[in-house]
Every structure is written in structure tokens, then in C-alpha cells.
Amino acid sequence: MVNAPHDPAHTGTENIIDVRGLRNQFGTQVVHEQLDLQVRRGEILGVVGGSGTGKSVLLRSIVGLQRPAAGQVKVFGQDLSALSTQARSRYERRFGVLFQQGALFSSLTVLENIALPLTEYGGLDADQARGVSAMKLALAGLPIAAGDKFPAELSGGMIKRAALARALALDPDILFLDEPTAGLDPISAAAFDRLILTLRDALGLTVFLVTHDLDTLYAICDRVAVLSARRVLVADRIEAVAAFDDPWIRQYFQGPRGRAASVAALRSAATATQQGHP
DSSP, rough: TEEEESSSGGOOOSSEEEEEEEEEEEETEEEEEEEEEEETTTTEEEEEEEETTTTHHHHHHHTTTOOOSEEEETTTTTEGSSSSSHHHHHHHHEEEEEOOOOOOOOOOOOHHHHHHHHHSSOOOOOOHHHEEEEEHHHTTTGGGGGSOOGGGSOOOOHHHHHHHHHTTTTOSSSEESTTTTTTTTTTHHHHHHHHHHHHHHHOOOOOEEEEOOOHHHHOOEEEEEEEETTEEEEEHHHHHHSSSOOOHHHHHHHHHHHHHHHHHHHHHHHHHHTTTTT
């Protein structure tokens, strides 16, 4: 990885997510066919692909919001679709999901949004949930004063962080992020990337990240998976993916934006080395 975001020893060889032969379709439209993908414990995997390749559909299939037409999805070694509702719920509570646009409840304050999974699934009373929510708010880099605001009163970057705090509410093992930096200015996006990297390293998270942001891919992702022709075309370290012989990959990674992101990552790595950081 160009930017070497963390010690490789932190990433295990165990596949915490194992997708085999996945088929997703809506009516006659087949989105995925014989799709295979493995996600290793402790890594940040970036998932990219052209419009209509089913990046968000893949995420929804893994977390159980989209039932595949065929294939198998194992998480934590379990085929969750084969479990009872109660057993599946215990595993799903180990997921934290940040949806596109944040998906916060507009009628609830930020703290109430974060507290909701704590009271519904975590067994906490209102006072306990509020205290934990305040800690999650700080973990996501928001001031406590933001907790009493409604989503409509927040900037785009604050909405993303509030949604991240809610995703972290139940102390998940896997964090699913769907276009987390979309709509953010470059400075806010870079700050959010650094936050994800810090949280992964501090909490030992595995991160499944759907994005189109090349800066994010170069800055924090250990591997990148490219969706194309209804399946995973390649999943590897970003240098290997960028060199893969495919027209879409060449246009995406070797175009002006891709070259700029690569140069920025190299400069960042050089600066870190000069400052004595690993």
C-alpha cells in the first residue's frame, strides 16, 4: 500500500467475511453472478466499481438487508441466513453500518439517534444510553454540544460523524461504510479518513468501505476490490489493482484524478517517514 496506513501485523489472515457464488437480481436484471469476495479480520477493504455494478447491493447482502438469489455469505464463520432470527440478531449486533447520507432520524436529536440502538438492542435505560452516546459522540470527533442538535442543524461533515457515532454505538467488530466521504470538501474528507484509520487501529475494527474517492483508497485502504461484469474483477493491494489490465481500471486509476491521488499518497508517506512515523 502506498501510504502504509498501519502495521501489517494488525491484519490477520482469517476471513471474517466470506462471500461465495453470490447472485443478486431484481426481476430480470442480474446485478451479481458468481461473485466471490473475502474480507480479512482487521483490514480496511475499499470496494469500487462503475455505476450499476452493485457496490451498495453487495454491502446490503452482507449485512442481511438484501437476500441473495443464490450463493452464500458467511460472517464470523456463520451463514447468517441459516440461523434462527434470535441467533442471527446476536451476530448482526456486531455490525456497525453508516449508510449513504447518514440516514439519521430527522425527528431525533443526535444523542437520541445514537442512543436508539443502545436502548433497543443494548439493554440500557435512557440515562445509561445517554452517557454512552456522549462517549461515542466524542469518539467520532464531535463536541458534546452537537448532541442536542437535530440532523437538519448539522453540516454535511457533522452528519457523517454523527452517523458514525451511531454505527459505533454497540461496539461492533465490523464497520460497514457506504460512500462515507461523498459530498464532503477535501479537507473534511481527509479528516474523516484519518478518523476511520484511527478507530480501526484503536478498536481493532474490520472496515468494509464502499467509495468512489481515490484519495480514500490510497490513504487508508489495505486492499481494494473492483466490481465489474457482475463479479469481483480483482481484489488486491492498490498498486496491483492500479496495474491490472482492464479498461475501466486504467481510466479510473491512471486518469488525472488517479495520478493526483497516487502522488499525494506518496508525498504523505515521504513526509511521515521524514517525521519518524512508521
